[in-house]
Amino acid sequence: MGDAREISRPNGTHALSSTEKPVLLFMTFNASGHTAGAAQIAKHLHFNRGYKDVYFITGPQFQSLIESTGAKYIKNPFEPITPKAHDGAPESAEFLAAMKTVFADAIVPSYHVLKKALEDIRAAHPEPRKIIFVHEALSQGLLPYNYGCPLPKGYTSLPKSLNWHTSIWVGSDPDYPPFGPGLPYDPTPENKALWKSIHAGSRAMWQDVIDYYDAKLQEIGATKKFDDSVLDVAMNVGDVTVMATTPSLDYPSATKNPKKFRLVGGLPVRELDGNLAYPAWWGELTSNSALPISDPARKKVVFVTQGTVHRAYHELLVPTIRAMAGREDVLVIATLGERNEPSPLPEEDTPGNVRIVDYFPYEAVLPHADVFVSNAGYGGFMHGVMNGVPMVLAGKIADKGEVCLRAARAGVAVVYPKSEVTQEEIRTGIETVLTEDKYRKRVKEIQEENIKADSLGQIEAIIEELVRAD
Known part of the structure; x- marks a missing residue:
């Protein structure tokens, strides 16, 4: 077990005492690459840093993993339908199809399971106990609340949230190559003009996905139309977006707003399961x-x-x-x-x-x-x-x-x-x-x-x- 004693922080504050530590609620998209890192964080905070009340929403195939972290597992029943690799469609078409059948289709079930989880957690941990929501950026948990869907019972606002992003920067930025075409980072005036043009032109390519997202949100009571960049929204939901990288591994633009976006470095190498079965060779x-x-x-x-x-x-x-x-x-x-x-x-x-x-x-x-x-x-x-x-x-x-x-x-x-x-x-x-x-x-x-x-x-x-x- 790690040491959960109070430690000093660089900003002069101190680690929270055991009575000040919040309830933590994690939510990840139902896939290994979206869940494994968050599970590692939950395990560290629970066993090494004294966060005793940890809840974790994800798919049923990860229940044993989540329970091994010390968190209380909450099932998200949504099973994404992943398009088969190279089913004959161009890669861009395959990617856009996945944004609907994999991520947009997760919105409604994820909204319902998160809403109930927040209500149950508040009932178990009444105010003034604080709740912090650790939201994996594509889990779709926060998205509905940004567009006016009803809050959980007992809440006048959502808990503060850390938005955990499991990939590179994917937001749009005029000083940044657009996501998708695979253009190198070379910010000459000519390239910046090209990037701006591609950013502007991509709206038509994404429109069908945007409309699909909007229909899903309207289904659960959204009061605001979804008419935004899907990837920008994923990067910006929550109070702070965290990426597991350092500046050496991304482009300079990714650090332009260090209060909102934090590059914290890669997660440490995980310890191997003591019960791991090794192959004969x-x-x-x-x-x-x-x-x-x-x-x-x-x-x-x-x-x-x-x-x-x-x-x-x-x-x-x-x-x-x-x-x-x-x-x-x-x-x-x-x-x-x-x-x-x-x-x-x-x-x-x-x-x-x-x-x-x-x-x-x-x-x-x-x-x-x-x-x-x-x-x-x-x-x-x-x-x-x-x-x-x-x-x-x-x-x-x-x-x-x-x-x-x-x-x-x-x-x-x-x-x-x-x-x-x-x-x-x-x-x-x-x-x-x-x-x-x-x-x-x-x-x-x-x-x-x-x-x-x-x-x-x-x-x-x-x-x-x-x-x-x-």
Whole structure:
């Protein structure tokens, strides 16, 4: 257990006493990348910092995870329908479809479950006990209240809220490349004019999604029309928006309003579950890692994942396996991102230097890896950073192309900002990272920067700030 004694803060205040600590209510969208980080925060605050009354709303597949944090689990029954990766639609069309069937469709059930949770928590913890709401930016919990939907019984206003954003900056800003096209950050006058034009023109592309959001809000009693940028709203709901990154990993514009937007650094590497079941080949990996770097018998370890959502293995995972096939000096570890997922390659077609596991925590493999190959999901990217492992990233859909550009700008990865890559491209990327030490040195520097940022300490300080704001 951690130490929950009172500590001094940089602004001269002190940590809240046990009697001053608020009730914490977390709410996340029902998906691993949106829930895992918030669960880590809840666990730290409960077990290490003395926050005894913690509640957590999310999907039923995360109930055991949430209960392990010490929080009281509250079920959100909404099950998102995720479009299949590359179902024939262009990536932009697939992304916009997901904004409706994944996120907009979450609005109504999320509103109802949050409203009841707030009423029940207030009944269990009467005023003057304060409640702080930790809202994951795409969970849709706060959205209805911004558009006039009825407040929970017993409330004249919502509790103060920390808006937890699990990706890069996605808001619109004239000094910033627009989200989506994958334009590099190069703020020349000509590029700024282009960015402004794209920002203005994107309204038509988003209009169907905006109208769909509005219809969902009207269904639950909104008094104000939803006619805003969906991504701007996600970034701006709540009192303070927190991102798990540092300035080195995003563009300068992301820090323009430091009171509203806080870059707190990546969450620390999670401890492994003591009951984790290891694959049969695990000893081979750890024995290899125990060899000195200079030992010619020590193999380079390439860890590859297609992520947990867009698992189109032909795009990245299979090309990586085939690119490294026959390399006696390389061991490839591939994780499929879903429990009980069958291998995309028949056993007889799987190279002898490849080990495949259906689902396994990144933090278990990364300490043994020399290169991390990923489809540039933000959670996986930050796992690479926090473990100090240089990367090869390839992805385009959703935020993945934008993550690629930030990783390249930071100097921690060779990137291919597209969904499908060739064996030759992956082979070249891996060889570049293995032979050019600048990638390893740079990711170690940024790892240290993020560790020193003390994300969990900063998040607690923001919660204390919100408690004192009234």
